[in-house]
Amino acid sequence: MDPYALKTLNAERRARRAAILVTDLGDGRDRIVREGDPVAGDLGAAIAKAFRTGNSGSVEAEGRTFFLNAHLPQPRLVVIGAVHISQALAPMARIAGYPLEIIDPRTAFATSDRFPDVALHAEWPEDVLKRQPLDSYTALAAVTHDPKVDDFALKAALDARCFYVGALGSRKTHAKRVERLLALGASADQIARIHAPIGLDIGAASPAEIAVAVLAQVVHAFRSRGLEAAASAPKSQSILEKHDA
Amino acid sequence: MENSIYLDEARDPLIIAEGWMKDGKDVAIATVVETWGSAPRPVGSHLVIDADGNFHGSVSGGCVEGAVVTEAIDVIDTGKARMLEFGVADETAWQVGLSCGGRIKVYVERLG
Numbered sequence: 622m623d624p625y626a627l628k629t630l631n632a633e634r635r636a637r638r639a640a641i642l643v644t645d646l647g648d649g650r651d652r653i654v655r656e657g658d659p660v661a662g663d664l665g666a667a668i669a670k671a672f673r674t675g676n677s678g679s680v681e682a683e684g685r686t687f688f689l690n691a692h693l694p695q696p697r698l699v700v701i702g703a704v705h706i707s708q709a710l711a712p713m714a715r716i717a718g719y720p721l722e723i724i725d726p727r728t729a730f731a732t733s734d735r736f737p738d739v740a741l742h743a744e745w746p747e748d749v750l751k752r753q754p755l756d757s758y759t760a761l762a763a764v765t766h767d768p769k770v771d772d773f774a775l776k777a778a779l780d781a782r783c784f785y786v787g788a789l790g791s792r793k794t795h796a797k798r799v800e801r802l803l804a805l806g807a808s809a810d811q812i813a814r815i816h817a818p819i820g821l822d823i824g825a826a827s828p829a830e831i832a833v834a835v836l837a838q839v840v841h842a843f844r845s846r847g848l849e850a851a852a853s854a855p856k857s858q859s860i861l862e863k864h865d866a
Numbered sequence: 867m868e869n870s871i872y873l874d875e876a877r878d879p880l881i882i883a884e885g886w887m888k889d890g891k892d893v894a895i896a897t898v899v900e901t902w903g904s905a906p907r908p909v910g911s912h913l914v915i916d917a918d919g920n921f922h923g924s925v926s927g928g929c930v931e932g933a934v935v936t937e938a939i940d941v942i943d944t945g946k947a948r949m950l951e952f953g954v955a956d957e958t959a960w961q962v963g964l965s966c967g968g969r970i971k972v973y974v975e976r977l978g
Contacts, residue, residue, distance in 0.1 A: 635873060
């Protein structure tokens with residue numbers, strides 16, 4: 622392994638950015654590919670797939686065998702609001718492999734009694750996110766219903782390109798939220814990324830069912846990262862399928 | 867640590883390998899590149915080894931690490947990468963609750 626490749630890989634991993642170490646198993650030469658780096662042909666398609674799934678493996682391309690070692694940051698979920706939905710969401714998200722943190726400055730809500738074994742911050746999102754910035758491997762769900770608490774976090778999530786941004790509230794509530802986010806400087810394209818009303822439409826009625834709908838939407842968002850680009854390029858899509866076989 | 871948001875630097879094989887390199891040590895990196903059946907460690911897992919035979923990480927549940935370390939010291943000497951293949955012994959597999967013995971392929975290369 623090239624020492625420079627190892628240093629680069631570790632730097633990317635420390636910064637919570639995805640990277641793939643591509644090794645030519647024939648001659649041992651290797652290089653680091655970062656998410657979004659252009660790589661052509663069959664190898665490029667296999668790399669795109671490895672970034673999406675996080676799965677490592679060998680691929681035949683250009684008459685050579687390459688090993689792709691995919692290093693994806695651990696995805697995580699930040700929930701704004703220590704509410705009933707969050708109580709159900711916390712254990713579900715942990716089991717699904719998405720470590721969760723809850724932020725809510727309302728100390729009556731954010732108590733360890735209500736949230737045993739959960740990383741809980743009884744502080745304003747502004748303060749917590751300054752210490753622990755959001756990133757593209759973080760999902761953010763805002764469920765307080767309170768603009769004073771939700772809005773800053775939603776804008777921060779859009780700016781940090783969180784892979785998922787969801788906000789609780791009816792269409793009417795969301796329309797008002799859109800006005801406020803525009804006033805905060807968010808673009809229409811950014812705002813279009815917000816999932817609102819929050820959660821997949823499974824007819825969820827109880828807080829726990831809404832938690833299921835939110836978690837399913839988070840998983841879907843994570844596993845379909847980058848697919849928008851692939852969908853507009855049908856050629857690379859067919860190569861992806863070939864590698865599936 | 868599984869599911870940790872940040873790297874567990876004290877136990878992360880690739881971070882340890884970089885540290886060894888900075889200390890001027892010769893290092894080999896072993897990587898699981900293929901598995902069949904019930905292999906204990908997933909594809910992409912690392913074992914890192916120095917010239918004295920110190921190692922961190924794992925490529926199996928402890929079954930083949932000894933053999934990989936021996937090969938790795940050779941790889942550090944010669945600088946030539948090797949592909950190793952192991953069948954996980956049925957009895958060992960049974961003890962850790964796997965229904966049958968798996969097989970793994972491990973790529974061993976020198977760092978630098």
